[in-house]
Amino acid sequence: MDFKVFTQNRADYRYTMHMFPMLRLFLSSILLILWLTGCDSAIDRPVVVEFWAMGQEGEQVKALLPEFERRYPDIRVQVQQIPWSAAHEKLLTAYAGDAMPDLFQLGNTWIPEFVALRAIEPLDERLKTWPSAAVSDYFTGILATNQLGNQTWALPWYVDTRLFFYRTDLLAAAGFSGPPATWDGWLQIMSRIKTLDGAQRYAILLPVNEWQLPVILALQRGAVLLRDRNQYGNFQHPHFREAFLFYLSLFKEGLAPPVSNSQMINLYQEFANGTFAVYVSGPWNIGEFERRLPAAVKGKWMTAALPGRVVPSTRSSLPSQGRRDSANPVPPSLGGGDWGTGDDDLAAGVSLAGGASLAISRTSPRQDAAWKLLEYLAQPEQQAQFYRLTGDLPARQAAWNDSALTSNRYTEAFRQQLQHVQATPPIPEWERIANRIAYYTELAVRQEMQADEALVALDRDVDRILEKRRWLLEQGLAP
Amino acid sequence: MTCRLHSQTLSAWAFLVPALLLMAVFFFLPILAAFLLSFTDFDIYALGDLDRLRFVGLSNYLQLLQSPLFWTALGNTFYFVIVGGPLSVVISLGAALLVNAPLTRFPGFFRTAFFLPVVTTLVAVAVVWRYLYHPRYGLLNYGLSLIGVDPIDWLGDPDWAMPAIILMAVWKNFGFNMIIFIAGLQNIPMQLYEAARIDGAGAWRQFRYITLPLLGPTFLFVALMTMIGYFQVFAEPYVMTQGGPANRTLSIVLLMYEEGFRWWNMGYASAAAFVLFVLILAGTMLQLKLRRREPS
Amino acid sequence: MNRLIRCLLPLLGYGLLALGLLLTLTPLLWMLMASLMPAGEASSYPPRLWPGTITFEHYAVLFTRLDLARYLFNSTLLAGTVTVISLFINSMAGYAFAKFHFRGRDRLFQSLLAALVIPAQVAMLPLFLLLKQFGLINTYWGVIIPGMASIFGIFLIRQYLLAIPGSLLDAARMDGASEFRIYWSLVLPLCRPILVTLGIFTFMGTWNDFMWPLIVLTDSSLYTLPVALANLLGEHVQDTELMMAGSVLTVLPVMLLFVVLQRYYIAGIMLGGMKG
Secondary structure, X not given: OOOOOOOOOOOHHHXXXXXXXXXXXXXXXXXXXXXXXXXXXXXXXXXXXXXXEEHHHHHHHHHHHXXXXXXXXXXXXXXXXXXXXXXXXXXXXXHXXXXXXXXXXXXXXXXXXXXXXXXXXXXXXXXXXXXXXHHHOEOHHHHHOOEEOOEEOOEEEEEEOOEEEEEHHHHHHOOOXXXXXXXXXXXXXXXXXXXXXXXXXXXXXXXXXXOHHHHHHHHHOOOOOEEOOOOEEOOOOHHHHHHHHHHHHHHHOOOOOOOOHHHOOOHHHHHHHOOOOEEEEOOHHHXXXXXXXXXXXXXXXXXXXXXXXXOHHHOOOOOOOOOOOOOOOOOOOOOOOOOOOOOOOOOOXXXXXXXXXXXXXXXXXXXXXXXXXXXXXXXXXXXXXXXXXXXXXXXXXXXXXXXXXXXXXXXXXXXXXXXXXXXXXXXXXXXXXXXXXXXXXXXXXXXXXXXXXXXXHHHHXXXXXXXXXXXXXXXXOOO | OHHHHHHHHHHHHHHHHHHHHHHHHHHHHHHHHHHHHOOEOOOHHHHHOHHHOXXXXXXXXXXXXXXXXXXXXXXXXXXXHHHHHHHXXXXXXXXXXXXXXXXXXXXXXXXXXXXXXXXXXXXXXXXXXXXXXXXXXXXXXXXXXXXOXXXXXXXXXXXXXXXXXXHHHHHHHHHHHHHHHHHHHXXXXXXXXXXXXXXXXXXXXXXXXXXXXXXXXXXXXXXXXXXXXXXXXXXXXXXXXXXXXXXXXXXXXXXXXXXXXXXXXXXXXXXXXXXXXXXXXXXXXXXXXXXXXXXX | OHHHHHHHHHHHHHHHHHHHHHHHHHHXXXXXXXXXXXXXXXXXXXXXXXXXXXXXHHHHHHHHOOOHHHHHHHHHHHHHHHHHHHHHHHHHHXXXXXXXXXXXXXXXXXXXXXXXHXXXXXXXXXXXXXXXXXXXXXXXXXXXXXXXXXXXXXXXXXXXXXXXXXXXXXXXXHOOOOHHHHHHHHHHHHOHHHHHHHHHHHHHHHHHOOHHHHHHOOOHHHOOHHHHHHHHHHHHOOOHHHHHHHHHHHXXXXXXXXXXXXXXXXXXXXXXXXXX
């Protein structure tokens, strides 16, 4: 185990120059490889657009590209797939390291952040070549999340909002013919389901560590999340508080199990078993439910728009959410929405304007080619095709007339819901604020903190996060 | 003679320069910069435009001390160090004693087997353990069910997540300390034990009065290295729990990574890094002092 | 009584050793077995320890669809390059500290050792900004350069060389050999065992490193195996068997390296441990 000390006599060292032939071989091959991989002989090659997409989108979008490359033979697309869980930090790191892709997907709540970084190129000049009908074809509430300071920074790729997935048979067994329209009705249904036979039953599965649903409920209650030009948290306001308490009460009364989604061992199995009858989720679960639910519950579930806190007709004057700075007037379509005027008699409560967008990097030397790809992916045909591949709902309403969507009975609720969506505050800090909301929600759900304590702490954290923003506004350095 | 010494100095520096230069530029300079950075509010705004950078004095440190999240991370890190560290050292020592016992045959085989987890890639085995910890299909709960223990939601239950991570970390690195202990044990002269036996000392007394005292320096080294390493826990929670559930496995380094590379609060993250540095330094000093005070 | 203990003791010892063996090796064996199971089989109750039918489909998927060969290549290239370069740089410095007398030598060496207490994470944030200035983010060099010199490596070489008599070197000097020549053709060969040891350490350390490559490499074509594996987990967390195959491929090369060269590796730990 110990070392043998080499006992060479002193004449030997002259002949040891070739002691490490293997080492030398290795070293020179490494240098060769490094040199080879370092060079990029760019002679007469097509333009290569680097495109980052996340999760399954990154996987599936590849199927759309051969057609694109056929139409533009001088452009090649290189897709890099990033997992959602690391996407935000990867994009920021890439930005900080000057290694941004030409075109990239990003969550639409991240757009203000990347605008503040000056990382994305505004699209208005290029959009002038579009017929105006094409632009207004986007769901307005969703498109608004891509617009900031009178400029359009990205285009929605697919849309996403949250609503009910529920077991029709269990609701019927509890004596209800349809989904609830109001919070009261919702509570009624849930407590009735809870008392159905079977000991280990909950009414609804709610995430304990996500910000979306508490925020949705607060928006339905008419809460303004941040006050004074988005400079301070407003979470102790009675409106937010009421919604927050409502959310917590669902756990306290045993209507929802206090476990996180990742702990629900097999969500689909439990839904089929009737462990819970209602689940709040997004469009990606349509496909998952169809694939993974056992045959026994086929046709026994449905989607529905969220209930509102009160009946639609009485809630006409909700304050608009996500107010822009006074320097940037509010686009008329943004915010409060136009409920009550729609022809849908199903009372949709407001939900979040979620989804993912496509943006072009400001420093990209291949912006023209990247724009061609963006335009291609924005075409209704490609949007419909993308829906077929991924189940992601198209951002262009024209694509919804495609048979793939009209034949799916679960998508209609989403179409309704998408008419009633609100954006989160359009500030770079939102992602961090949302993270704090999720954190305190979890603490409160797990009863490690009192609800009011949590809200005080949340406001304090948020005020601290927004300190830099207040300073920038004071200095007139537009954030 | 002076000439010879002078040329020696020159040659020595010639040999030293590449290493020193690299370390100066890529280690010591960044550390100095981190120190300066911790007094600024370097964030995504500053990243986009340096005009939006402010010197903020001690406010990052003050904020850190006021942040419940930081205290959570600090508590978790201490939990990991104080429970995991001694556990790892004790198990290593036990394994070393067993492998090194004169009665044990094939010590080489056992040594290699116990050492295997050390050379594995942390990320890979963290992935493996995620599945071993699966509440329903995991091997661990199955093994426990055989002796009548109800399933535990290892990574999902706030009270079990940290023990689960400690268990995995101990599994991963007890072999390393075991080797050092074996070396220490082999350095103890056999004659001491023989003399003790002649005096009628039993196995326990031999262990208490010969093995333990003579292992002293090894013990200190192992304890120090384990502590320093455990203070820097990152990949285990990053891969297995992302710091959850309810932030119960959020460590200081993970907090630093999140603040620094997820939210790009470089100033704040640098302050967190320096607090970690001070903690490690204090822990090292404390152990050295305790050891020195002990009668040899 | 005494005889009873003397009979039971080895039994107890072997019992504990067997238990230790079981606990140590089960995770690794299960990883291997699960990687050979058909999709879905690893998520069955009671858990299976042995694949019903052995399949290599997950390995095939990794190499065809998920580009694992690329990551294997990256990991090998990076770990190999860092190892070779750092061996040269550290051995030169270690040699200087062990065999030359110059003013401030001991103080310099001691302050380097003291710096071992500084966690590498402290340097990471500004190091990122620094490498950005050099345009090295998202390149192999961004991973290689910070690993080229290590205090521990210098320490190990110095400890080893201290035990070697200086008379050999003096004799060469008398012969008029240049200093570099002495280093290259006398010191390096003398150091071969410790170089092998340090080489394994460095190779494994770089291979297994996670945080820094995770930060520096943004382009997936440059990912190392651990980064790619963590990336893969984001998308394929449900595919237990596939993830296990990926873990096997990440772990196997370093394990083989260890088993083949363990004599040197363990000797290195002892040298580092004892004299420290």
